[in-house]
Amino acid sequence: MKALIVDDEKHVRDAIKLLGQWETAGIDTLYEAADGHEAVAAITAHQPQIVLSDMRMPGKDGMALLEWISVHAPHSKVLVISGYDDFELVRHAIRYGGTDYLLKPVEADELNSSLFRAVDAWKEADAVRMQSTRQSMVVNQMRPHYHDRLLTELVVGRGSNNTQFQRLRDELNLPKQIDSCSVAVTSLSHLDAQCLAKYRSQPDLLVFSVLNICAEMLSPPAEGVVFRQLDQPDEVVLLYWGQCSSLQTILEKVNDGLEQTIQRRLHFGISSCEFQPTGTSGAYQEASLRLWRRNALQTKQCIHDTLESSIGNKGLRLSAFEESLRLASMSGRATSVSNAVAEWMEPITRLDVVTAEQIQQWVDEMEWMIGRWLDDAAGAPPKEEDEAIEEQPIPFAELPLDREGLLSLPLLRSLLEQRLLAAGKALTAHHHATPDPMSEIARYMDAHYQEDLSLQQIAARFYLSREYISRKFKQQFGLNWSEYLGKLRINNAKLLLQNPFLRIAKISEMVGYQDEKYFSKVFKKMEGITPGEYRKTLSDGNV
Template sequence: MKALLVDDEKHVRDAIRLLGHWEDFGIDTLLEAADGDEAIAAITAHQPQIILSDMRMPGKDGMALLEWISAHAPHSKVLVISGYDDFELVRHAIRHGGMDYLLKPVEADELNASLLKAVTAWEEEDAIRIQSTRQSIVVNRMRPHYQDRLLTELAVGRGSSPSHMQRLQDELNLPCLIPVCSVAVTSLSHLDADCLAKYRSQPDLLVFSVLNICAEMLSTPDEGVMFRQLDQPDEIVLLHWGPSTSLEHILDKVNHGLEQTIQRRLHFGISICESYPGGISAAYLEASSRLWRRNAVQIKQRTHASVESSNGNKIRRLTAHEEPLRMAAMSCRASSVAAAVAEWLDPITDLEVVSAEQIQQWIDELEWMLSHWLDDTAGSSFNEEEVTEERSIPFAELPLDYEGLLSFPLLRSLLEQRLLAAGKALTAHHHANPDPMSEIARYMDAHYQEDLSLQQIAARFYLSREYISRKFKQQFGLNWSEYLGKLRINNAKLLLQNPSLRVAKISEMVGFQDEKYFSKVFKKMEGITPAEYRKTVFQPGT
């Protein structure tokens, strides 16, 4: 801690330096100044926490210095040491933040008592400032997520009540009257693997890039809003307060911006909301369906306002071919695996219509088969990373090309590589995963605000739910849901220290969808309700 002595008489500064118990108060640096101008220079350069100043000095005197301090260094604690017992000087000192007014010659006990009071006041206020900064960081980090949560609730049909719409209005300043609304949905899972690989270590940067481009095309809330659909982290939704024709023009500009930024264009499903806000959910589902049911073997446009007919094509399910694929995998021969994959895949290459939804279904079937095979060998020791490379990007990686169309060579390669890896895991003995439960815990630490489920975590880390439940409890002494609840409650306790945040808002910000349930969980873990906890924080002396 630093202190500054300001007096035009050096012998006075020397006396004060000798009288003060500086080290006892944690003051390890003593600065000096002979007048107000030197003091301002020292304060600007060194930012001392405690300032002791005379009032009558040549040049800029103590009165002018206190005025400057109150405007430019308001957190500093000022003690006035003067030879003048003048009411106007005392009043001026108090008005501009002086903590005490000591008369020369000052006594040691009097000086040190005032120093103790000043140091204590500064430390208490500094602790409050640090806490406030931490709260601001948490709130600023959560605010975009909170807005996305409100809009997600609206889109999925859980948030069209008057109270919810009022919160949206308060947060986003939406237009009071919205006569027509168009909805667009895109998915980052429709990008090719090369593009996604660039963002593997920073997936949120990809999301931010897309959201930023969309925001540039929606210059004000009067035109529309865009958000990340938190129930489907790969989806971005755009609500436009206007007809679909103007929405398509906006999406063309969005894709032009994306091509300049990430060198790709996205596909969008679009729909019209017949009645806002109640019809948003149906329009969102329709737009999402049109995106996923687009034809992924031919490209005609990037915006999809309808679903292309499959002309009666019967798509072959991968699981219908499970046994030949499993036997080929267990042979551990690349030629046998390639032949089994070709038997299933070759007829599909002649189809004129294959939807993105169908591609996702094939990938889901592949994951289910591999998980099923590995679960059946749970008693043996193998490395599941041999079967599935760890994925840090939270999007499905589909075998798509640069244009977002199905690449049959990529699909063939994906199937062959995964099956060969599965065969190796099924027929050989390997060491167990180094520490997958710690990876899951770190993921939960970063995403506790989201609607996490064991199924989502299992899919992300390519482990069975039963395996995670058993191993997580063994390693951490808590099951995954207890661990998640503890994370949320600990962050809620921090936010409850901000009196301007309502309990209902805090509940949503830490991942609870229902305030009553939040209060119930909080009381179970802490023994008191959130409101009672907040009262203990703000009790005098705490």
């Protein structure tokens, strides 16, 4: 804890420092101020829990300081130490939150008795604040998800729009009269891979940053609401019922804020103004299409209110070049792969329009082709259409985009070449007596479980597609790769918890979890108890 001594006489400050039993009271840091102005600066900079102040001082006196503290640092506990036995001063001290009024010269016992009471009072009040904060956190963690679910149901058109909107009106305290609504949609998948990599271990932090900045630029709920579209975890949606012409200005301010926070600007698709709530779903679909069918070659505009035409690009499917790409891949020669990719990409270099939707289709098509080649080489049965692909650690696609969210032809070329060369090595391996790749992946995870592993990283290392690993790993081990990794980490954490001198936060880091709270959540999900509770059962002899 910290304490601040405020008195214009240095010998008084020195005496109080000598008399106080600071260590016993739990105070390890003392600050000094010679008047109210210095005290304000010290409180602002250091936020002491206890303030001991004189009343009569030059400049800003103790009375003015108490008034300032009651507004700007209301949690601090103030002891007044004054040479004036004045009823008005005592009354002023009590009115503005002083916990005691001591007369100079103060005795050590009297000072320490008041000091201990002030510390106890601060601790009791802090415990109440912490409990209230914890309760608020639980409510706040649940309520936004509930709101996001209601808003998601509204924009995707499931159920009764009127019923949902009435529920939203009650939950979010929306204005009674909302005649029309515009929708803006952005996707975090339109950020470049370098930006997304910063948030790989905490993707929700990126989502919350975008949501918070959008909310700051709106005046919710008077002008609109912003939420995460739960059916598309990479999407953030704004419903805006202010003046439709103002939406673009708001989104520009959002991008200014994002540039300060994540050093990127996002692309937004926006709809025309529609009747609320019946037209909300259609407006959302319109905004989403305008986002994904934006021209990813243009360089200036981040707000998209029209659809780009790419009818002439239909013949640029990777599957049209599948055989030449497969042969180049199996050759194992970088020049052959580079030439095959260049042949497919050559028409792209002459295009005026390439949509974000097309880029996503090319990436998906590439993964589908490589997965099918590997299945054919391994003699695996064809994958069912509705077979679920294991969810990625970060729910955002990593597209070959630059920091402006535009198509980077060098990145697209590099992505295709790397994946084809990796696939070629994997395909060649099927024709030789090599160790089982899934067992090798498991052994690699056993040795590197402490690291920030991702399915994409493992796929690149072992020259296999993500889909192929997801399917084959679960067939062989009965667990998908992330479940296997989680079980491995938790089993090792249980061993480390046997050492009572290792802090749980340190154990979390040692087994590959950078966030102690997330580690505890995973541990409880798998073991039924928290790490602390598990350690207690060890000390009780129950395990």
